[in-house]
Amino acid sequence: MGGDWRERKKARTRERIQREALRLFGEQGYDETTVAAIASAAGVSHTTFFRYFPTKEDVVLGDEYDPLIEEALRSRPRSEDLVERVRGAVGEGLAAVYAADRDALLARVHLVLGAPALRARLWEQLQDTQSLLERALADTDDPAEVPMRVRVVAAACLAVLTTAITAWNRGEGGAELPDLVDEAFLQLRAELA
Amino acid sequence: MGGDWRERKKARTRERIQREALRLFGEQGYDETTVAAIASAAGVSHTTFFRYFPTKEDVVLGDEYDPLIEEALRSRPRSEDLVERVRGAVGEGLAAVYAADRDALLARVHLVLGAPALRARLWEQLQDTQSLLERALADTDDPAEVPMRVRVVAAACLAVLTTAITAWNRGEGGAELPDLVDEAFLQLRAELA
DNA sequence: GCGGGAGGTGTTAGTCGCTAACATGTTAGT
DNA sequence: ACTAACATGTTAGCGACTAACACCTCCCGC
Numbered sequence: 001m002g003g004d005w006r007e008r009k010k011a012r013t014r015e016r017i018q019r020e021a022l023r024l025f026g027e028q029g030y031d032e033t034t035v036a037a038i039a040s041a042a043g044v045s046h047t048t049f050f051r052y053f054p055t056k057e058d059v060v061l062g063d064e065y066d067p068l069i070e071e072a073l074r075s076r077p078r079s080e081d082l083v084e085r086v087r088g089a090v091g092e093g094l095a096a097v098y099a100a101d102r103d104a105l106l107a108r109v110h111l112v113l114g115a116p117a118l119r120a121r122l123w124e125q126l127q128d129t130q131s132l133l134e135r136a137l138a139d140t141d142d143p144a145e146v147p148m149r150v151r152v153v154a155a156a157c158l159a160v161l162t163t164a165i166t167a168w169n170r171g172e173g174g175a176e177l178p179d180l181v182d183e184a185f186l187q188l189r190a191e192l193a
Numbered sequence: 194m195g196g197d198w199r200e201r202k203k204a205r206t207r208e209r210i211q212r213e214a215l216r217l218f219g220e221q222g223y224d225e226t227t228v229a230a231i232a233s234a235a236g237v238s239h240t241t242f243f244r245y246f247p248t249k250e251d252v253v254l255g256d257e258y259d260p261l262i263e264e265a266l267r268s269r270p271r272s273e274d275l276v277e278r279v280r281g282a283v284g285e286g287l288a289a290v291y292a293a294d295r296d297a298l299l300a301r302v303h304l305v306l307g308a309p310a311l312r313a314r315l316w317e318q319l320q321d322t323q324s325l326l327e328r329a330l331a332d333t334d335d336p337a338e339v340p341m342r343v344r345v346v347a348a349a350c351l352a353v354l355t356t357a358i359t360a361w362n363r364g365e366g367g368a369e370l371p372d373l374v375d376e377a378f379l380q381l382r383a384e385l386a
Numbered sequence: 387g388c389g390g391g392a393g394g395t396g397t398t399a400g401t402c403g404c405t406a407a408c409a410t411g412t413t414a415g416t
Numbered sequence: 417a418c419t420a421a422c423a424t425g426t427t428a429g430c431g432a433c434t435a436a437c438a439c440c441t442c443c444c445g446c
Contacts, residue, residue: 149380184345188385191346192382192385
């Protein structure tokens, strides 16, 4: 039971840092908020900050959705279209996240798409998601085995997704994200028929 | 004629900085090469370096291809498919660049896709290219007027392009970039028919 | 209960990308 | 030749990030 105390404390510190960081980002913007300010607001030193988060960007960007998508993807019937499998899996995962977290998600999207440094990191992260998508679709663990066809499909699907997210972020018409995703997938299909 | 001398000198300094930078990047890697080292190799101070290139990344990433694509796009018959217009314009522009610069282009792709910092900037730059694509396809200057359909198509086409470039960078099978681009476009179409 | 080891934390100092202020030299037009 | 414009160097500084070291607290075996 010993290590338990330590881990709880660590978890609480971590959450405190993240909470204060997001608060400050919201109040003064991402670039305008210094790591030292976050650390001081959380009552720790800036070195401690970096022990919990390898970079300033990582306070905002957590890769928590990837495993969700992967599982949804692997449990889809192989009889479906490649694109259809992705569409279904993404829609499924999104619906779950959306129901619980909609407002927080939107706030994070605003933050990330509004700060160039965060946007840049997001693309990197998306590359990882794409690699995961490809391996799941190709049913392999070796990235070198993924055929070009699957790569193209994965890239196109993620492009569709980001387009929908960008539209959601702009907020024109007040449409909801799941609907925008569906619409975007439909339009891609319509354009190539 | 007076300012001529100045501009020639500036141009030569600029090229010297870029040449030394690319040489050092090739020899020791991007992250391992410091701006001070580049400046000193080019015989200038690091402040001068930043007067010529706003960031270290900009030494490698020049947006010289965008206007080329735009013109090729605008001069395409509107009777074509949206995707077909993009495919044609990109193929056209690519063929020109490729014939003249193939090896230099490949070297740059290797550099950019190999260094995370450069990759990140590349995505940002691609976003600009996408915005340009959208406006050209939608025949407007106001980004807010671009319909969702066009956004989806532009995003998907660029995804296809980057997939081809990534494959070219990996170099499996020794295929050439224009062929890979064609193949990728074909596969996207095949997957959605 | 006590001593010692392990691990989280703060302090300090340093690197690197990047900016601003100011001084200097060189060039351009009169 | 004089002056205004301008390219450049020096210095100093900010902010993200790292490393070295010392401290202190908690845990475990005795």
